[in-house]
Amino acid sequence: MREQTVPEYVNLYNDSGKLVAEKVPVDGLDPARNRAVTRMLYEMKRTVVIDLDKVEKSLRTGSLGGEYCRMPHYAMPEIAIVENAERIRERVEAFIRTSKKDDARVALFDNGKRLLVQLPRSTLEVSADYTAPALVGGAASVQAIVDEFDIDPLKAQACASAVFGRYPSTIDFKGGAINSAMGVPLRLEHLGYGWRTVSSNVIVSIANRNAMKSAALSGCFEMSYLVNAGNLVGRYRRLYLLGFAYECLNAENLVYNTVRALGREGTTGKVICEIMERALDDGVIRKKEALPSGFTIYEPVDLELWNAYAACGMLAATMVNCGAARCAHSVSSVIVNYNEMLLNESGLPDVEFGRATGTGLLLDFLTHALYGGGEVGLMTANHPNLKTTKLFAMPCVCAATALDAGTLTYPPEKMTGIFSQIFREMTEFKNPIESIAEAAIEAGNGRE
Amino acid sequence: MSNKRDKPSNRKYRPQFCPGKTLIAENRRRYLNPDYKLKKIRPLSEEEITRLLGFRAPGEAYKSVHPPLEELGEPDCPIRRLVEPTPGAKAGDAIKFIQFTDSIYFAPIMSTIRARLYHWRYRGCDVGALSGRIPLEMRERDLEVVAKELLETEIFDPAVNAVRAITVHGHSLRLDENGIMFDAKRRTMYSAKDNCIYYVKDQWGRTLGTPINFGTRTSEEELKERTCAYRTDNIDFEEDADEFLRTTFNVYENRVRGGWGKEIPKPLKP
Numbered sequence: 001m002r003e004q005t006v007p008e009y010v011n012l013y014n015d016s017g018k019l020v021a022e023k024v025p026v027d028g029l030d031p032a033r034n035r036a037v038t039r040m041l042y043e044m045k046r047t048v049v050i051d052l053d054k055v056e057k058s059l060r061t062g063s064l065g066g067e068y069c070r071m072p073h074y075a076m077p078e079i080a081i082v083e084n085a086e087r088i089r090e091r092v093e094a095f096i097r098t099s100k101k102d103d104a105r106v107a108l109f110d111n112g113k114r115l116l117v118q119l120p121r122s123t124l125e126v127s128a129d130y131t132a133p134a135l136v137g138g139a140a141s142v143q144a145i146v147d148e149f150d151i152d153p154l155k156a157q158a159c160a161s162a163v164f165g166r167y168p169s170t171i172d173f174k175g176g177a178i179n180s181a182m183g184v185p186l187r188l189e190h191l192g193y194g195w196r197t198v199s200s201n202v203i204v205s206i207a208n209r210n211a212m213k214s215a216a217l218s219g220c221f222e223m224s225y226l227v228n229a230g231n232l233v234g235r236y237r238r239l240y241l242l243g244f245a246y247e248c249l250n251a252e253n254l255v256y257n258t259v260r261a262l263g264r265e266g267t268t269g270k271v272i273c274e275i276m277e278r279a280l281d282d283g284v285i286r287k288k289e290a291l292p293s294g295f296t297i298y299e300p301v302d303l304e305l306w307n308a309y310a311a312c313g314m315l316a317a318t319m320v321n322c323g324a325a326r327c328a329h330s331v332s333s334v335i336v337n338y339n340e341m342l343l344n345e346s347g348l349p350d351v352e353f354g355r356a357t358g359t360g361l362l363l364d365f366l367t368h369a370l371y372g373g374g375e376v377g378l379m380t381a382n383h384p385n386l387k388t389t390k391l392f393a394m395p396c397v398c399a400a401t402a403l404d405a406g407t408l409t410y411p412p413e414k415m416t417g418i419f420s421q422i423f424r425e426m427t428e429f430k431n432p433i434e435s436i437a438e439a440a441i442e443a444g445n446g447r448e
Numbered sequence: 449m450s451n452k453r454d455k456p457s458n459r460k461y462r463p464q465f466c467p468g469k470t471l472i473a474e475n476r477r478r479y480l481n482p483d484y485k486l487k488k489i490r491p492l493s494e495e496e497i498t499r500l501l502g503f504r505a506p507g508e509a510y511k512s513v514h515p516p517l518e519e520l521g522e523p524d525c526p527i528r529r530l531v532e533p534t535p536g537a538k539a540g541d542a543i544k545f546i547q548f549t550d551s552i553y554f555a556p557i558m559s560t561i562r563a564r565l566y567h568w569r570y571r572g573c574d575v576g577a578l579s580g581r582i583p584l585e586m587r588e589r590d591l592e593v594v595a596k597e598l599l600e601t602e603i604f605d606p607a608v609n610a611v612r613a614i615t616v617h618g619h620s621l622r623l624d625e626n627g628i629m630f631d632a633k634r635r636t637m638y639s640a641k642d643n644c645i646y647y648v649k650d651q652w653g654r655t656l657g658t659p660i661n662f663g664t665r666t667s668e669e670e671l672k673e674r675t676c677a678y679r680t681d682n683i684d685f686e687e688d689a690d691e692f693l694r695t696t697f698n699v700y701e702n703r704v705r706g707g708w709g710k711e712i713p714k715p716l717k718p
Binding site (some may be wrong): 013016017050160187192208210211212234235236239256259260263264265266267268269270272273274276280289291292293294295296297300303304307319321322323324325326327330332333334337338340341343344345346349350352353354365368370374378399402403405406407 | 464515568707
């Protein structure tokens with residue numbers, strides 16, 4: 001059988017517009033072939049954070065499982081978990097280690113208020129899905145607390161509720177103290193949506209509020225979902241690989257250059273002109289026919305590459321418009337109107353052939369209190385709305401969240417700031433574009 | 449990209465906005481074109497705009513949602529260094545809105561074109577187009593500047609366009625005996641004395657101390673010249689249908705090609 005390949009190369013530029021790698025094989029950007037993306041996914045998958053401060057407060061007051069649940073008879077007013085956090089950490093580590101040399105990591109953050117648990121590879125290999133860190137980390141914490149404070153059997157169940165919340169009466173850890181970057185499998189919209197449960201806030205936290213890196217990381221998770229769900233095979237492979245390279249990894253410096261040219265005075269409409277001009281210069285589109293009024297209809301020479309260019313424009317327009325107002329909420333408006341204006345302007349197809357427009361429209365309703373819903377930062381690609389655009393919409397949402405200056409009720413720092421601390425030192429998360437480019441070249445060399 | 453293209457004036461590509469050869473299409477292109485200066489037809493003071501929006505008393509400080517950017521200290525992000533924040537964003541203003549209702553009876557502009565106009569002309573805008581109303585959210589001081597242009601120029605007529613934060617119903621109802629769009633909150637008042645239309649209430653329907661004069665209503669003949677909506681009793685869409693449909697067909701043909709992932713599927717045999 002012939003191997004599936006996309007025989008193309010791109011030049012990748014980093015978030016400051018500097019060339020980081022030339023002639024990167026597009027095929028090497030496939031997460032299944034890219035060591036850097038695989039490492040990111042592995043680290044995310046094995047990580048969970050237990051909020052010891054919350055556990056302590058719950059146990060001291062008897063407020064277990066979130067709102068409306070107060071059971072004072074379970075309260076242990078004297079319990080001092082945060083004070084003894086180091087001893088609990090040692091116990092948890094002893095529980096989860098499978099061998100002395102495994103890569104398990106248990107660490108304390110925020111003066112013992114938060115406990116990081118990263119499971120070893122061997123445990124993950126045994127698990128059927130990605131819930132092991134939450135369940136193993138949670139169970140280990142419960143037992144560590146029970147052992148440390150010598151809690152009697154009747155009150156030990158309160159410890160489990162303080163950590164796991166109302167689970168298993170609910171399908172997720174409602175009211176519990178387990179923070180995971182990923183949502184629980186029972187909340188998945190469809191099979192294979194695991195990587196889409198990472199919220200915009202988590203991504204922005206990891207990227208330290210850098211807009212371009214947020215888009216890159218978001219793209220990694222979306223691409224991994226595409227692999228998982230069987231969307232990166234056959235005829236759609238090139239569409240998404242090129243989209244990932246151009247929109248998320250700043251290929252040919254298209255996004256950066258557009259934002260640089262229009263950062264001071266640009267509008268969504270001017271971004272469209274910039275993208276049209278660049279696409280014409282690069283021969284991605286051409287004139288098809290001139291109408292009697294003088295209006296020219298264009299057609300794509302390379303449809304998939306044009307889609308990647310259009311997606312770049314969508315991200316650049318988000319950066320220009322949301323960046324100018326330093327406010328995330330307008331991302332939905334940009335997605336709808338960018339695409340609408342683009343097709344009225346040229347007769348060319350819009351991003352992902354109409355899906356982005358639809359997503360933007362519902363996103364507008366959801367983030368502007370027409371249908372309830374939520375805030376831009378809380379959005380995940382696992383949402384019934386954002387799931388309809390594969391790959392292309394979520395990077396815009398993340399970039400917008402990153403550019404917000406404080407108009408969000410639930411900003412990344414408040415909700416998921418801990419993830420920024422955990423992954424601070426990891427090169428792949430620190431410099432995603434560089435790492436992915438390097439790994440893609442390596443993958444390409446290995447295949448030749 | 450070469451550096452010479454960084455300046456907008458060096459760009460080769462000229463936007464075309466929409467197909468069509470009728471007056472309606474021309475009006476659309478005129479309104480959407482950011483290089484075209486909208487004709488001013490009535491003067492409104494900044495104080496009147498503030499009162500009409502109804503978020504603060506004239507002279508009162510802007511409410512802020514976060515400290516000014518300088519005090520806040522921005523995160524290290526190259527995109528933030530490239531994108532200049534608007535004055536409202538710099539000061540940390542709260543997000544406020546203006547909402548329009550545009551009559552189907554020859555209003556100069558209506559929801560769909562309004563949304564595109566905002567995105568062609570203004571930075572930092574957040575607009576959601578609905579059939580009978582269209583809110584525009586922005587940082588408050590930016591909003592006031594934009595609202596001034598929207599209300600003073602040829603795209604606003606006090607009889608068939610209206611500023612309504614709530615109770616927007618009326619865009620599809622027949623006009624009253626004075627040619628004014630229905631408003632359950634009666635925010636506008638026609639004065640027979642000077643033939644002018646006054647806003648006697650702000651966009652929320654709260655009575656204003658001093659009414660705001662928006663001048664005379666435009667005659668139907670002139671509105672028919674200025675409108676950018678196709679109507680069978682004015683300029684029929686049929687006159688431009690060929691161009692629009694050819695453009696739309698091109699979009700859909702390529703959408704199908706992309707969605708199918710190959711060339712256009714062959715037609716099924718009958």
